[in-house]
Amino acid sequence: MKYALLLYGNQETWSNATPEQRQETIAAHGRFIELLNERGAFLDGEELGTGAAVSLRKKDGQVLRTDGPFVETVEHLGGYYVVEARDLDEAIEYAKACPERIVEVRPVVEYQE
Secondary structure (H helix, E strand, O other): OEEEEEEEEEHHHHHOOOHHHHHHHHHHHHHHHHHHHHOOOEEEEEEOOOOOOEEEEEEOOEEEEEEOOOOOOOEEEEEEEEEEOOOHHHHHHHHHHOOOOEEEEEEOOOOOO
């Protein structure tokens, strides 16, 4: 079964990181991808930019556009991984190994044609 590991973080923390801190974070994600590949679990993953994000809210035929991610918290969705896991418990084990502080695990719904 496929699971999405949604990675949340503070954009300000990343912006204020030193080049060494950024490099260590990138290396940590590289090691995480290696782990997933060793287990045959890595399917996809990307960083998501927040600078050009736009949120649309629809109500009563009207559309309200908000520039930037629409979140009331400091943490924003900054990336994701899609993994293959036998069940939720295995997906959670992968999420625990991810270097990000906040990881949300969701099953990917696959529709049959």
